[in-house]
Amino acid sequence: MHLAVIFRVTGTLLTFFSFTFLIPVLIALIYDEQTISTFIMAFAITLASGLLMWLPLRGNRELRGGDGFLITALFYIGLGMFGAMPLYFASATDMSFTDAAFESMSGLTTTGATVITGLDELPKSLLFYRQLLQWFGGMGIIVLAVAIFPMLGIGGMQLYRTESPGPAKDNKLTPRITETAKALWYIYLTLTVVCAGAYWLAGMDLFDAISHSFATVAIGGFSTHDASIGFFNSTAIETVAIVFMILSGVNFGLHFLVWRRRNPLLYFQDVELRTYLLVLIGLSAIICSLLYNHPDSNIENPVRDGIFQTISVATTTGFTTQNFSAWPSVAPVLLLFAAFAGGCAGSTAGGIKIIRVLMIYLQGMREVKRLIHPNGVFPIKLGSVPVADRLVEAVWSFFSVYVFVFMLMTTFVMLAGDLDFTTAFSAVGACLNNLGPGLGEVALNYASLPASVKWMLMFTMMLGRLEIFTLLVLLTPAYWRR
């Protein structure tokens, strides 16, 4: 292990990202708010810490195979903690460090679970900062770093793999990893700009439009209002949100392919995307009919709210127009289950990812076929493309670890916080899937949970965002002995 190199790279990244604290300063200047010193202080501390890790440890060794896991984990933890500072220091929020860290980590992992109430009264620069955290976390800070720092060179791929969501971690869109990362960010940026414009046209003011576009495209779910999207009570805005949540839940590699070949038909040739849309449509229909038909339901617009909430939860965004946890019958739990499937691989959405669910289903069908034809040879195929057995295996281990982690964390959270099952189950589910809002006590926000539970949930969010194995590998003795 060459911890020196790992710390140096982490220090470099931290130094670089300290400058992002200066963006909210601009907002503070525009709106003439008292938060400037808060951000400057956070910037100074982060910059100093970054330089301290970077400068003394000069050494020119390249990154090796497993170094990426540690760097990514350290960086997420580091940025989560340093990112908590503006919220902690700000006089407008009277937050404990735990709460600040929870908010920061929830932003960075695009979970969107919040502990703050009274968002509407907060300074705009602080609100903007929260949204910015989500935006950076959406496409991934590591991917951004790989795009901007060619100096990471060969190690870029190692890092990129630790953060990219989906089963095929080595998928490159272009021959060079830097170009791939850049392409992803260009698409991400384009989507964000278009989304902001659409929100603006739909009636948001410019600040809200930009802020919400960050949270929408990142599939985060932070809002600048306590009532989330429900604040605007506008069908147009909800439609824009639905469209961009769906778009952001699509594999960005597929967006890239469509853009490169100028052929939108490619979208519909992709099996994962077709399944994804099918799930969203089917689920919306079920939820709407549940809301429409159930005697206990007293929702004014079952179709409008049903569709919005389904898309928002199923893509793991977590915007709300209604308190869906109070919905009748099976609806809340069904939505939570849908969040487990999440979006497509390579998107900004969380969850297990549609493609993995699809592969698990296909493998189940294969077992059935094998029982009927004991001598049959049945490959797993997505469309007409066979999938390597190695990948199917990886999907299964991912799934089992996911379920195991979920059970383990639920148990710990229940034990530590003395919580009821619904709250613990949904809080861990919502954090692991990077969804945000849960059921029971955590339906609206997470403020009421004890500190220990919040730290556990932060860890869960990281597990979800980094798809478990990146963190899990660090917890094995074999990694440190290698």
Place this chain on the structure above:
Amino acid sequence: MKILILGAGQVGGTLAENLAKEAFDVTLVDNDANRLQELSARLDIQTINGWASHPEVLRRAGADDADMLVAVTSSDEVNMVACQVCYSLFRTPTKIARVRSTSYLTREGFFSKEHMPIDVLINPEQVVTNHIHELLKHPGALQVLDFAEGRVQLVAMRAYYGGPLVGQELRLLREHMPKADTRVAAIFRRGQAIIPQGDTVIEVDDEVFFIAAQEHIDAVMSELRRVERPFKRVMIAGGGNVGAKLASAVENNYNVKLLEYSIPRAKFLADQLLKTVVLQGDATDRELLLEENIEQCDAFCAVTNDDEVNIMSSLMAKRLGVRQVITLISKPAYVDLVQGDIDIVVSPQQATTSSLLSHVRRADVARAHSLRRGAAEAIEAIAHGDRKSSKVVGRRINEINLPSGANIGAIVRNNEVLIAHDDVVVESDDHVILFLVEKSQMRDVERLFQVGLAFF
């Protein structure tokens, strides 16, 4: 006519044999000296040992004055380069090459003089696959051959007890089927050819060749045997080139199971095919066949590259209750042994030879099919000229001076199918479909269709 054959494999060897028998000058090139020696000892051909695409080797083989090049080595690439070399260095007029990989066939116009100068592409596996596919479409048919892009088909079938026309005179055919026009081209009774006349009586077990428009085939067949229900479940034994092509061609229309012995190949096939159920195992494994409900299968196609496996698995499948077995047999000697036990024998050589025959004929022949292991032949010849220059154009069919044993089955004029009754008059550019009971009559037929000097 000088013909240069590259590659002395199964296809090359059989082709050389067939052509040498018809008195063509055949030169065979291969890099396996033993194989060449074996063939040259048996056949009247010249052999050259060397790498088939090298200009030096081709020069030695006489590419300068060859009339035709047939490149059938096992490598697509060697075949293609050989054609390019012959075109660029030796100006060989006709270049025929076997290209198996469909990847090369994606772009229209790739095989043209400017790019890859190959005049005719042949793909024996494709021919065999099409052949079996046609047989699956028409349960009960022994052979189904296309003419005029499939508008007219020549069908061989065995007459069975229970067919309405069996035991009747041929002239009754028209009364039985006023709508479906057909013509019986030949009847083989116990191996002997009978030229069908109006008063010929069809007997049980006769092998009947008839020609009809594609849409009438099934109606005619139902006259000669009880109606067979269409095939639904098909089992293919052997996942080689033929098996794989066949499975992918028919998997959308039938329930297909494909048996393949090699594990990696089975895996590869399962990856490639969409609906086919690929089974890994031995085609002659009785337990496996039973486990896969062989008795429920309508057709069993044995297309491995091993004659013995094909025969044994077919016999077993037939014994276990398959309705129809179709068996690929390369060795001519085996064909006679299994007559009667196996429903249909498909010979890959015959298929390949057929696809090349039309190019070696002197008249303008669009399509030729070798039948009954090369003894008989059916051709689609194009009539040219006028009443003066041609011996067929402007004449009624009963006026044409055909050699005995040859008869005209149908005429295709501007996409319209005319069944050849005596009063039909042949026009220029008609596609005339002839059936020759004896191949030796080919010379006369060729002469008949060649345009006389007056045409020029």
